[in-house]
Amino acid sequence: MFVSLGGMDEPRSRRERPAKEALTRRGIVAAAVDVMRAEGLDRVTMRRLAKELDTGPASLYVYFRNTAQLHAAVLDELLGAVDLAPVDADGDWRERLEAVLASYTLVLFEYPSLAQSAVTARPTGANYLRLVESILALLDEGGVPPGQASWGIDLLLQLATSTAAEHAGGDDxxxxxxxxxxxxxxxxxxxxxxxxxxxxxxxxxxxxxxxxGIRALINGVLATPRPEGETT
Incomplete structure (x- = not known):
């Protein structure tokens, strides 16, 4: 097929399709977040994302071993919205820790299906690590021994996560x-x-x-030593 351009005939490709953007982990996660917000976490599958990204499902497995790992990455991306400002603020360390955990819970409240998935998800990204580091910093400020802090953080995040998951479907x-x-x-x-x-x-x-519940756990973590032989 030829078109006239200033008296000259120039060939035009029959496949005038723009080149696809290179597939990246960040791009896959961004697409997964978009799908989750529009259609829910259940729709965030390798097949659905492959269609969204105009590629084959096999291409996604290069970046994510399975759907659970992908969902964990989505969770980590959204954890960037957790307010960590209380860590460097003034005031009682318990109240500031409670504020951080409350912000984490609210993020999960915003995405009900993600809240339920978060009970078993294992995020490993930068946002999750920042959250953990912030909680540990506040526990350290409060004089919680390292061994109790390293076990206590698990309980604190479990409570916040389960609270959001319990109400994920709305109260009846x-x-x-x-x-x-x-x-x-x-x-x-x-x-x-x-x-x-x-x-x-x-x-x-x-x-x-x-x-x-959060205050009760914080006080319990502070007051309860780890079993003998399990201290750090």
Missing amino acids: PEAWDALAAVLRAVKPETYPRIAALGEDLLSGAGPDRSSW
Whole structure:
């Protein structure tokens, strides 16, 4: 096929398709985040991403061993939104640590399917490492021995992650009402302690209860030495 350009005939390729961008790990993760935001984490598969990136699934396995590893990379990318400013702020170290963990939980709240995946995900990227380093810095500031800090950080992140995962699908008011009705109806002679506490067992749902749980864990990590022979 030829077209006239200033009296000259120049050949034009029949395949006027722009060259594809080179595949990179960063580009794959960015595409995965876009798919997750638009369609949910369940749709972030090698096949779906290959279609999005106009390549074959085999090309993605060069960068990610499996879908779980890809999801962990997506989690790490989003952890960049966690507010770590409290680490260098003034004030009580416990309150600042609580603020960092609360920010982490809120990031997961924003992406319900990711919150559930985060329970078992094992991110290894720079954002995750910055989060861990920040928590360890605050525990160190509070005088938590290194051995207790290295075990305690796991518990603190587990609590924050499970809190987000528990509410990932949204709370069902009818289910809570049904549980409250059961607690009100228990017989004191059969379940004396449940009857005494009643609906207080369900009280404080939301930020207040989560905040209390984090503070309880922080204090426990500070006060509980590791077993003898397991110290650092």
